[in-house]
Amino acid sequence: MENAIDIYVGLIALFFTLLGIWIATQLTKPRVEKVIVEKEILLPQKEGFTLDQTELEKLNLTNREYEVLQLIARGHSNADIANSLFLSLSTVKTHTSNLFVKMDVKRRTQAMEKARRLQIVD
Amino acid sequence: MENAIDIYVGLIALFFTLLGIWIATQLTKPRVEKVIVEKEILLPQKEGFTLDQTELEKLNLTNREYEVLQLIARGHSNADIANSLFLSLSTVKTHTSNLFVKMDVKRRTQAMEKARRLQIVD
DNA sequence: TTCTCCCTCATACTTTAGTACCAATACCTT
DNA sequence: AAGGTATTGGTACTAAAGTATGAGGGAGAA
Numbered sequence: 001m002e003n004a005i006d007i008y009v010g011l012i013a014l015f016f017t018l019l020g021i022w023i024a025t026q027l028t029k030p031r032v033e034k035v036i037v038e039k040e041i042l043l044p045q046k047e048g049f050t051l052d053q054t055e056l057e058k059l060n061l062t063n064r065e066y067e068v069l070q071l072i073a074r075g076h077s078n079a080d081i082a083n084s085l086f087l088s089l090s091t092v093k094t095h096t097s098n099l100f101v102k103m104d105v106k107r108r109t110q111a112m113e114k115a116r117r118l119q120i121v122d
Numbered sequence: 123m124e125n126a127i128d129i130y131v132g133l134i135a136l137f138f139t140l141l142g143i144w145i146a147t148q149l150t151k152p153r154v155e156k157v158i159v160e161k162e163i164l165l166p167q168k169e170g171f172t173l174d175q176t177e178l179e180k181l182n183l184t185n186r187e188y189e190v191l192q193l194i195a196r197g198h199s200n201a202d203i204a205n206s207l208f209l210s211l212s213t214v215k216t217h218t219s220n221l222f223v224k225m226d227v228k229r230r231t232q233a234m235e236k237a238r239r240l241q242i243v244d
Numbered sequence: 245t246t247c248t249c250c251c252t253c254a255t256a257c258t259t260t261a262g263t264a265c266c267a268a269t270a271c272c273t274t
Numbered sequence: 275a276a277g278g279t280a281t282t283g284g285t286a287c288t289a290a291a292g293t294a295t296g297a298g299g300g301a302g303a304a
Contacts, residue, residue, distance in 0.1 A: 062280060075232035090283050112234055113197035212253050
């Protein structure tokens, strides 16, 4: 019976193969594949005023008009502005009237609101 | 020589054990470990207005005064406000005058500026 | 009930804002 | 040189905003 030896050897082979598999599963550290997942965190951005150059240019304001607008936005009266920029009250009124037309508003309060909404003043 | 058989069997055992280990390493799927990396990203936060209740309460405004203030902040004239709230121009002026005192400002434009700065209007 | 706010409205007044002209100067472009 | 625009300023006027003061009614607290 030569088969007897073959079967015997085969069983030994099978046994030790399974033993090897078992040993392997016990000993091998799990192969770890790190998958880095980036998680975006929204930080409350603090008062980042970025001037909207596009909107500003659309209005076609002159330098002086824009200067006056900025002071208006800060709550200054025409008299205040005249003093700040060393102009006559008359001149300030001219600038304000002209910028109101360009901004399509009727009062300085509307100009303030719109200027802030368009992001052209802080 | 009985050792010859022992060694022979031992070698077979060792061979198949190693074969088992090799098979095991080939078959076991690498364990995937997700590593979450938090990445802080500054995104332009859109119009997050949060009312500053504290500052609002400090001013001690009445309901009506606060209503009027909100409309002023949106650029409305006294006449507009009177129509919106079904009040006489006279009453609106009374409210505005009173809230100016409480806010320690002299003009509505200053009230607008301060109200926005204190985060009590959007 | 009396006292105190709040809300309402009125009259009278002052101040600020806004409009509608016009005009001189300067600078830049055609 | 001529035309356009920006800047400045003036006068005269109207409109809106703001102040001062008084007053009546309502709601809630002492």
